[in-house]
Amino acid sequence: MGFTCIYIATTWLLLTHILLLIIVVSEANKKVPAVIVFGDSSVDSGNNNEIGTVLKSNFRPYGRDFEGGNPTGRFCNGRVPPDFIAEAFGVKSAIPAYLDPAYSIKDFATGVCFASAGTGYDNATAQVLNVMPMWKELENYKEYQAKLRGYVGVEKANEIIREALYLMSLGTNDFLENYYILPTTRFHFTVSQYQDFLLGIAENFVKELYKLGARKISITGLVPMGCLPLERAANIFGDHACNEEYNNVALGFNKKLDRLISKLNRKLPQLKVVSANAYDIVNDIITRPSAYGYEVVEKACCSTGTFEMSYLCSDKNPLTCPDANKYVFWDAFHPTEKTNRIVSDYLIPKLLANFR
Numbered sequence: 108m109g110f111t112c113i114y115i116a117t118t119w120l121l122l123t124h125i126l127l128l129i130i131v132v133s134e135a136n137k138k139v140p141a142v143i144v145f146g147d148s149s150v151d152s153g154n155n156n157e158i159g160t161v162l163k164s165n166f167r168p169y170g171r172d173f174e175g176g177n178p179t180g181r182f183c184n185g186r187v188p189p190d191f192i193a194e195a196f197g198v199k200s201a202i203p204a205y206l207d208p209a210y211s212i213k214d215f216a217t218g219v220c221f222a223s224a225g226t227g228y229d230n231a232t233a234q235v236l237n238v239m240p241m242w243k244e245l246e247n248y249k250e251y252q253a254k255l256r257g258y259v260g261v262e263k264a265n266e267i268i269r270e271a272l273y274l275m276s277l278g279t280n281d282f283l284e285n286y287y288i289l290p291t292t293r294f295h296f297t298v299s300q301y302q303d304f305l306l307g308i309a310e311n312f313v314k315e316l317y318k319l320g321a322r323k324i325s326i327t328g329l330v331p332m333g334c335l336p337l338e339r340a341a342n343i344f345g346d347h348a349c350n351e352e353y354n355n356v357a358l359g360f361n362k363k364l365d366r367l368i369s370k371l372n373r374k375l376p377q378l379k380v381v382s383a384n385a386y387d388i389v390n391d392i393i394t395r396p397s398a399y400g401y402e403v404v405e406k407a408c409c410s411t412g413t414f415e416m417s418y419l420c421s422d423k424n425p426l427t428c429p430d431a432n433k434y435v436f437w438d439a440f441h442p443t444e445k446t447n448r449i450v451s452d453y454l455i456p457k458l459l460a461n462f463r
Contacts (some may be wrong), residue, residue: 138408142193146276148224153180153204162225162236167422185444212254212319228308242439268320273324276327322378329357337439340413348413388453407436
């Protein structure tokens with residue numbers, strides 16, 4: 108009888124120890140309690156729906172391949188990279204937009220998007236289409252912090268803020284919608300000077316996030332923007348090939364961004380910033396589309412696929428393709444969900460290695 112009691116007690120202690128170990132390991136594997144997003148249309152999940160701009164995508168055919176087949180404000184037929192990244196970290200399968208009235212702080216506690224399509228590092232870029240500049244995204248984030256502390260308490264909120272993964276994805280609009288469009292910008296800056304100007308803003312933004320408690324940040328550089336369907340269509344004298352000047356600007360920007368990231372990691376204690384450089388994978392998709400199962404790379408799925416996006420991308424246009432998976436690009440400026448998934452799958456191992 109005594110031996111049996113000792114055996115049962117020992118077994119119970121062992122099982123309790125194993126259970127506690129499982130809990131500890133589980134918590135250790137969930138070091139990222141939330142994913143917080145800043146940037147432009149590459150990551151906007153619907154904030155532009157709620158502001159006074161013409162740059163919107165809360166109508167079909169946008170979102171036709173999203174869960175439920177409904178448009179969300181994502182500039183895509185389905186999900187965008189932060190959705191896939193958050194899913195990989197076991198957080199959630201879709202990141203809600205902060206301004207979307209359908210969501211509350213309960214939803215935002217594990218992930219929230221402050222991005223605004225059409226924005227850039229430069230405030231002048233946001234003014235082109237009357238979208239939210241980065242300083243406004245930061246102000247919204249500060250408001251979110253206050254709400255989070257009210258919802259889960261100061262200690263828990265500070266933990267979420269500290270352990271969350273922050274994604275930044277922007278810069279393309281600064282060149283394609285600002286520098287190469289507005290004469291005043293080119294008058295004040297050479298390309299190299301403008302790159303430095305933008306990266307100075309990026310540095311200050313990261314430092315502000317750091318002061319507010321962020322410690323895990325991923326910054327996406329520029330993709331081969333000269334190969335977007337819109338830029339191909341405009342390259343009349345280049346036989347509608349990729350605009351290599353723009354691609355070289357992107358490469359130069361990315362090299363400078365990498366140097367900035369190294370500097371930030373050296374200067375700011377306990378901060379981990381990672382370069383989520385998607386240039387190579389996007390370039391490989393564009394140069395070897397069939398290797399990834401694509402049939403069309405020069406044009407987008409929506410409408411004629413050469414210049415349409417936002418309201419010009421109409422559900423009533425008979426030219427819109429029936430199967431977006433055959434296309435690298437969804438509209439003239441944005442990739443399809445399939446491309447977003449491939450790019451995310453390329454970046455996720457690096458993010459998991461650094462932040463899990």
